[in-house]
Amino acid sequence: MIGGCTMVDTVLRSSFIPWLDDHLNLLWIQTLRSAYPTISRFPRILNSTIPSRYSRTAAAESILNHLMIEDWNVTYLYKNYYSQCQPSFCSFTYSKETDGTHVITVIASLIGGLNVILRLIAPFIIKMNLKLIEIFKHRESRTKVQQPNHRELFLIDKNVYLCEHLERCGIFVKIIDRILVLNVFDSESTDTRTIHRERLTTRLYLTILFLSLYSITIYSMFSTGTMNIVVSNPIESDYNKLNKLYSTSLRCPCNNISVEYKNFLSVDAIFHEICSSDFVQTEWRDYLFVQDYWSSYYRADLRSCGAIYFEFLSTLCQLSKNTVQRAINQFLNETFINTQMIPRSEFQLRISRFLSQSQQKTTTQFSRSVNLLQDVMHGNALISSYLLNYKWSVGLNRTYTTIPVNPIRMKNGCSCGTRTDCIESGGIYYDGTDTQIFAIPGWNVGCSVVETVLRSTMECFYDSACINALLYYATTIQNRLPYRMNISAINSSKESRFRRDAVIQDLADELFVETWQIYKSYSLFYKACAPISCSYTIRKDDYYMYSASKVLGLYGGLTIFLRLIVSLVMKIFFKIRPCCQSNEVALFNQCTFKRFVL
Numbered sequence: 001m002i003g004g005c006t007m008v009d010t011v012l013r014s015s016f017i018p019w020l021d022d023h024l025n026l027l028w029i030q031t032l033r034s035a036y037p038t039i040s041r042f043p044r045i046l047n048s049t050i051p052s053r054y055s056r057t058a059a060a061e062s063i064l065n066h067l068m069i070e071d072w073n074v075t076y077l078y079k080n081y082y083s084q085c086q087p088s089f090c091s092f093t094y095s096k097e098t099d100g101t102h103v104i105t106v107i108a109s110l111i112g113g114l115n116v117i118l119r120l121i122a123p124f125i126i127k128m129n130l131k132l133i134e135i136f137k138h139r140e141s142r143t144k145v146q147q148p149n150h151r152e153l154f155l156i157d158k159n160v161y162l163c164e165h166l167e168r169c170g171i172f173v174k175i176i177d178r179i180l181v182l183n184v185f186d187s188e189s190t191d192t193r194t195i196h197r198e199r200l201t202t203r204l205y206l207t208i209l210f211l212s213l214y215s216i217t218i219y220s221m222f223s224t225g226t227m228n229i230v231v232s233n234p235i236e237s238d239y240n241k242l243n244k245l246y247s248t249s250l251r252c253p254c255n256n257i258s259v260e261y262k263n264f265l266s267v268d269a270i271f272h273e274i275c276s277s278d279f280v281q282t283e284w285r286d287y288l289f290v291q292d293y294w295s296s297y298y299r300a301d302l303r304s305c306g307a308i309y310f311e312f313l314s315t316l317c318q319l320s321k322n323t324v325q326r327a328i329n330q331f332l333n334e335t336f337i338n339t340q341m342i343p344r345s346e347f348q349l350r351i352s353r354f355l356s357q358s359q360q361k362t363t364t365q366f367s368r369s370v371n372l373l374q375d376v377m378h379g380n381a382l383i384s385s386y387l388l389n390y391k392w393s394v395g396l397n398r399t400y401t402t403i404p405v406n407p408i409r410m411k412n413g414c415s416c417g418t419r420t421d422c423i424e425s426g427g428i429y430y431d432g433t434d435t436q437i438f439a440i441p442g443w444n445v446g447c448s449v450v451e452t453v454l455r456s457t458m459e460c461f462y463d464s465a466c467i468n469a470l471l472y473y474a475t476t477i478q479n480r481l482p483y484r485m486n487i488s489a490i491n492s493s494k495e496s497r498f499r500r501d502a503v504i505q506d507l508a509d510e511l512f513v514e515t516w517q518i519y520k521s522y523s524l525f526y527k528a529c530a531p532i533s534c535s536y537t538i539r540k541d542d543y544y545m546y547s548a549s550k551v552l553g554l555y556g557g558l559t560i561f562l563r564l565i566v567s568l569v570m571k572i573f574f575k576i577r578p579c580c581q582s583n584e585v586a587l588f589n590q591c592t593f594k595r596f597v598l
Contacts, residue, residue, distance in 0.1 A: 015059055016046065180199070183202050185205075205563065229537075232532070233532065234533070236522075249538075255531060258335045259338075260335055261334055261336055263528045264528055265519070267519075271321065272514055273492075275320070275321070279458070284487060285311050288302070296432050302427060302474070305386045316508055316512070320511040323365075323366050324362065347520075347522055363513075366508070366509075370505070389407065389408055389416035390408060390416070391406045408422075420447060421446070423445060423455055424445055426439075426452070428477055431479075442458070454508065455503060456504055471485065472484075496514060
């Protein structure tokens with residue numbers, strides 16, 4: 001048990017050892033019974049056999065900082081999580097080795113397609129080449145012949161044109177004849193009827209084949225010529241290159257979709273020079289504290305309450321630092337949730353947005369706490385022991401049941417009994433009166449320590465001349481300070497986003513923070529995300545060549561399939577056709593007989 005200046009300090013600094021040890025607890029109860037014999041009930045001893053995360057000597061403050069919680073009982077319901085997530089689809093990738101059967105099938109289909117196509121077009125190509133060679137030779141021989149007259153030349157050109165026209169017509173006629181007599185299903189039979197049927201089957205086969213190839217070709221040409229490319233285990237440089245080239249279609253699922261910010265982010269804060277100056281140090285407060293005759297000064301004299309003012313300023317700085325540190329730890333332990341790897345620009349934007357929101361939230365909460373402190377002090381009419389808001393006195397030789405108090409009223413008529421914004425100039429005053437000898441620029445004494453500090457500025461403490469003047473009058477005027485302290489002014493050479501004459505409340509609302517130092521690493525974020533693969537969609541430059549190769553690949557299998565199907569269908573057709581014709585003849589004869597009878 002440790003005694004403090006207040007009940008709160010006493011409780012927070014003490015431990016629970018007397019309530020955990022049987023011997024100490026017995027001694028404590030015996031002591032209380034001897035001092036207070038009328039007390040009949042005492043608190044029971046704590047059960048020390050129950051496991052605890054806290055040590056027996058832990059102070060109450062450390063236990064309270066953890067909300068006195070021993071353990072968190074957390075229940076995970078994955079089923080409920082899945083029902084809330086409701087994934088629309090799942091996708092996965094796997095590596096598959098090419099099957100030998102598949103390779104043989106593809107090669108066979110390509111060879112079959114090329115074989116059939118070359119068998120069809122090769123004879124025509126050779127014949128056309130021979131014709132072209134013959135025509136060129138014929139033209140060369142004509143150039144060597146002597147030039148005839150104009151009439152003969154006209155007749156010769158006309159005859160040549162007619163000959164060439166007849167030759168072209170002859171070629172088309174031969175092609176048509178070739179198609180008409182083409183027999184893909186040749187059984188080497190000499191039967192005219194069989195040959196005719198085989199040619200009909202060939203024509204049906206070629207018609208279906210060309211229509212199928214035409215449909216496949218049109219579909220292949222007008223279908224989206226895209227291809228999905230997958231890159232396994234990409235490194236950061238690979239991702240950056242792919243993002244530059246295929247940013248619209250690039251997808252890189254993160255292996256870890258939930259990553260704590262502290263894995264790739266660090267944050268620090270640089271505080272205002274006030275919070276590291278000599279004016280928040282213990283030496284300055286001890287120098288201003290006058291133990292014996294502080295009440296002899298006027299209420300606005302810095303020598304009266306200066307130590308308390310700067311102690312509160314030091315407390316504000318320390319609270320700001322603690323608040324900032326807690327906020328940094330809190331949002332560094334939060335998780336960055338992202339299912340896909342994001343580019344550097346989006347990463348920077350999201351981090352900046354998150355930090356901005358966190359900073360604004362932290363400063364707003366701290367500012368509300370300070371405002372709440374002001375409201376509580378004024379709303380509860382707390383009386384200042386330093387005579388800042390009410391005048392009161394206690395006679396040492398008399399016992400009072402009620403202490404009379406009177407609200408402080410400023411020279412301008414503002415009363416601390418009804419308002420909180422009453423202020424007067426702080427400085428050095430003469431002989432306990434309201435006669436001011438030296439006014440501290442920007443220092444405004446209010447109705448409480450809190451109001452005084454928050455409504456004042458530190459502009460005087462940036463200036464060495466102002467500090468020297470303050471110390472001069474503080475050590476020369478009646479009830480002077482015992483000596484002149486050597487103290488340095490606030491460093492004004494460093495850049496600040498706050499003006500020198502800014503009130504301390506404005507600084508406190510911003511947590512005395514000058515700048516937030518943010519160190520974010522995209523490389524560490526990439527390692528934390530750890531994408532297993534990246535996929536992107538591209539349009540093939542050689543898509544028409546790819547379509548042609550796909551048609552050729554399908555052609556081989558299509559010819560074999562159609563040869564079997566068409567041949568079978570035509571055989572069935574030729575089997576059924578005679579029966580249908582015989583039925584028609586019989587029906588015709590029957591109808592003719594009935595007409596004759598009638």
